[in-house]
Amino acid sequence: MSDDGLLQQRWVRLGASAAVVLVVLGAVGSMMFGWDLERLLTVGFVNRSLQMATPITLAAIGGLYAEKSGVFNIGLEGFMIIGAISTAGVLFALGGTTPSQGDIWIAMVAAVLVSLVLTAIFAVLLIDYQADQIVAGLAVWFIGLGFAPFVASLVWGSRNSPGLASIDNVTVPGLSEIPWIGPVVFDQSPLVLLTLVLVIASWVFLYRTRYGYWVQAAGENPKALDTAGVNVTRVRYATVLFSGAMAGFGGAVLLAHAGNFVGTGDTMVNGRGWIAIVAYLFGNYNPLGAAAAAVLFGGLDMLQVQFQTAGIDVPSRLVNLFPYVIVIVVLSVWGKTRMPSAVGESYDQEE
Amino acid sequence: MSSVSDTDESKSRLERIAGYLLDATVLERIGIAVGATAFALLIGLVIVALAGYDPFRFATQLVVGAFGSERAIARTLRFSTLFVLAGLAVAVAFRAGVFNIGVQGQFVVGGIACVMSIIWTAPYLPTGTVGGVLLIGIGVVNAIVFGGLYGALPGALKAYAGANEIITTIMLNFIAIGVVGWLVNGPFRGEEATSVRTEQLPDYVAFPQVVFSDPNFSVVGFGIAVLSVIGVAFVLTRTRYGYDMVTSGYQATAARFSGVDSKQTIVATMTLSGMIAGLTGAVFAIMIQGSYTDPAGIGNYGFDGIAVSLLAANNPIGVVPAGILFGGLESAGSHIQIRSDVPVQLINGIIGLVVLFVAVPELFRMIGARMGLGGDDR
Numbered sequence: 001m002s003d004d005g006l007l008q009q010r011w012v013r014l015g016a017s018a019a020v021v022l023v024v025l026g027a028v029g030s031m032m033f034g035w036d037l038e039r040l041l042t043v044g045f046v047n048r049s050l051q052m053a054t055p056i057t058l059a060a061i062g063g064l065y066a067e068k069s070g071v072f073n074i075g076l077e078g079f080m081i082i083g084a085i086s087t088a089g090v091l092f093a094l095g096g097t098t099p100s101q102g103d104i105w106i107a108m109v110a111a112v113l114v115s116l117v118l119t120a121i122f123a124v125l126l127i128d129y130q131a132d133q134i135v136a137g138l139a140v141w142f143i144g145l146g147f148a149p150f151v152a153s154l155v156w157g158s159r160n161s162p163g164l165a166s167i168d169n170v171t172v173p174g175l176s177e178i179p180w181i182g183p184v185v186f187d188q189s190p191l192v193l194l195t196l197v198l199v200i201a202s203w204v205f206l207y208r209t210r211y212g213y214w215v216q217a218a219g220e221n222p223k224a225l226d227t228a229g230v231n232v233t234r235v236r237y238a239t240v241l242f243s244g245a246m247a248g249f250g251g252a253v254l255l256a257h258a259g260n261f262v263g264t265g266d267t268m269v270n271g272r273g274w275i276a277i278v279a280y281l282f283g284n285y286n287p288l289g290a291a292a293a294a295v296l297f298g299g300l301d302m303l304q305v306q307f308q309t310a311g312i313d314v315p316s317r318l319v320n321l322f323p324y325v326i327v328i329v330v331l332s333v334w335g336k337t338r339m340p341s342a343v344g345e346s347y348d349q350e351e
Numbered sequence: 352m353s354s355v356s357d358t359d360e361s362k363s364r365l366e367r368i369a370g371y372l373l374d375a376t377v378l379e380r381i382g383i384a385v386g387a388t389a390f391a392l393l394i395g396l397v398i399v400a401l402a403g404y405d406p407f408r409f410a411t412q413l414v415v416g417a418f419g420s421e422r423a424i425a426r427t428l429r430f431s432t433l434f435v436l437a438g439l440a441v442a443v444a445f446r447a448g449v450f451n452i453g454v455q456g457q458f459v460v461g462g463i464a465c466v467m468s469i470i471w472t473a474p475y476l477p478t479g480t481v482g483g484v485l486l487i488g489i490g491v492v493n494a495i496v497f498g499g500l501y502g503a504l505p506g507a508l509k510a511y512a513g514a515n516e517i518i519t520t521i522m523l524n525f526i527a528i529g530v531v532g533w534l535v536n537g538p539f540r541g542e543e544a545t546s547v548r549t550e551q552l553p554d555y556v557a558f559p560q561v562v563f564s565d566p567n568f569s570v571v572g573f574g575i576a577v578l579s580v581i582g583v584a585f586v587l588t589r590t591r592y593g594y595d596m597v598t599s600g601y602q603a604t605a606a607r608f609s610g611v612d613s614k615q616t617i618v619a620t621m622t623l624s625g626m627i628a629g630l631t632g633a634v635f636a637i638m639i640q641g642s643y644t645d646p647a648g649i650g651n652y653g654f655d656g657i658a659v660s661l662l663a664a665n666n667p668i669g670v671v672p673a674g675i676l677f678g679g680l681e682s683a684g685s686h687i688q689i690r691s692d693v694p695v696q697l698i699n700g701i702i703g704l705v706v707l708f709v710a711v712p713e714l715f716r717m718i719g720a721r722m723g724l725g726g727d728d729r
Contacts, residue, residue: 130711135661140703141703143700146697266525278518318533324529327518327522328508328519
């Protein structure tokens with residue numbers, strides 16, 4: 001009951017702060033720089049923002065499950081890179097540079113499996129061997145940053161893949177003609193819709209099922225959960241595996257939307273795994289809140305395209321930094337989110 | 352009387368045991384580091400074999416590329432200089448329990464501050480050796496100041512706003528690279544530059560060539576790295592400030608009770624770490640680049656510094672051998688890139704594996720040490 005009250009309060013604060021950020025941005029822009037707001041807020045922008053938000057959302061949900069259960073999976077960024085390169089590799093193996101839509105789905109499933117296997121190793125090191133969660137998570141990132149371009153170089157002779165294929169939108173004839181709602185809902189990437197389903201499902205699972213309470217208890221009071229006869233280690237294994245799979249899926253979705261792999265610099269994932277962590281902190285470990293935060297970051301990420309089409313002359317290199325700046329602002333204003341109390345501590349299961 | 356001498360005796364025995372434990376842990380640490388590196392290299396060789404290349408040839412090239420000739424050794428020392436400095440910057444923060452992942456960003460900010468301050472003041476100073484020394488001084492000081500400020504920012508955000516420094520520093524890396532990338536391609540771009548870079552530093556702004564005749568390496572650079580290590584080791588072990596830093600990292604509660612202002616300590620730690628990262632940027636700019644290019648393509652010294660520091664168990668002295676090891680790997684990478692078909696990115700993957708393996712037994716050691724010593728004290 002008080003939990004729900006707290007939840008609502010959080011929601012109001014989240015919504016309000018997101019709205020304030022957007023309104024301030026819009027007001028400052030239109031007054032100081034004479035932005036044409038109508039040309040900024042287009043259907044295309046909403047669609048691009050949602051597509052950009054999906055990989056972040058998926059990784060964020062995985063990450064929040066792990067952290068809720070007491071394991072800080074800081075390797076999300078690395079698993080996203082692994083998901084993206086695996087999808088690209090399988091896609092290329094299946095159909096060369098002209099894979100079919102079916103190939104994309106197979107490649108994404110394969111990528112999730114690859115991420116799952118690697119996460120299993122990670123989970124053993126983290127849970128059984130009590131590895132330092134922060135250092136091991138950073139290591140996953142470095143491994144992704146090294147091996148993904150390595151694989152790309154082996155397969156394509158370059159850090160980047162050639163154009164492969166991106167996923168087609170699902171279009172419902174007729175309904176997609178409805179102004180605004182039509183093109184956003186009925187002419188949309190199936191991955192956006194799938195993510196929406198996953199967001200709701202993971203919320204229901206976490207807050208409305210017994211297993212969800214186990215996840216929360218594993219992070220808040222592992223001893224009590226243990227006393228109640230539930231194996232804490234097993235719960236944590238499940239959530240860490242889930243987090244790696246979801247981050248890998250996020251990377252796969254990123255690739256399926258982009259249509260080719262980019263391995264230069266910090267690869268095509270380029271910090272989205274880190275932004276995912278901030279998204280779930282901002283969303284206060286709630287899948288719905290995390291998704292809302294991800295949409296905000298996705299929108300900021302896509303502002304650059306809008307600025308170009310609206311003829312606003314801001315260097316794209318600087319506009320691209322918006323999400324990173326906002327992340328810092330959000331963390332500083334919202335920094336003191338309450339972490340589950342047992343995060344980062346390993347738990348010795350009493351047999 | 353006798354009871355007093357008893358406690359004295361048991362105390363000294365305790366100290367002996369503690370001293371023995373300390374030696375053991377140093378040996379243990381070295382063991383962990385060697386084991387982690389060997390294991391990571393082994394996996395690297397397996398991957399080379401799986402990818403269809405000759406692992407023995409690859410292993411030979413690793414050694415030859417790192418230490419096989421005078422040129423290779425100079426190249427190894429060039430990378431080692433940067434890795435030792437960057438590793439030192441990371442070690443200072445990690446030792447105090449602050450996860451500064453932002454050394455890369457502080458390195459970039461320091462580097463550009465160094466280059467631009469030299470370019471802007473050069474016209475007002477005499478040319479030649481005197482001017483060169485003065486300009487290097489100005490550049491280095493600016494790099495240290497700006498690197499320190501760029502480190503102080505996430506420190507202050509952590510201390511006073513509770514913002515997780517891991518994430519803010521990673522974001523600040525992206526921001527530094529983006530903004531400096533924009534600057535060198537726009538306002539700071541050299542007038543006669545054909546590629547994306549600032550103006551060249553004047554010829555006389557360079558470290559002297561002694562021992563090695565490598566245009567991108569000077570023993571002076573390596574000397575700066577070693578002196579910095581000695582300086583930091585001194586500060587951490589022999590000064591009140593260093594003591595506060597380390598205790599607030601390892602024994603936060605004890606530090607609080609003894610009156611350490613943990614918030615100030617965090618900011619001070621991040622500032623010191625950023626200052627060393629800035630110095631790294633200055634050495635990189637003066638010794639290697641001679642101008643500043645787009646930081647998106649200059650190498651991840653700040654990230655590799657994390658690996659170096661972890662391999663050294665965050666010990667400032669240990670950073671030297673760890674830095675030389677990584678310098679050797681990186682140098683071998685340049686050699687392999689030219690002499691073999693194996694994609695050089697493999698080296699970065701191996702470095703990632705080293706970090707992963709260091710993460711695991713490191714905790715065992717820490718738990719063991721903490722439980723063993725904690726038990727004896729009581």
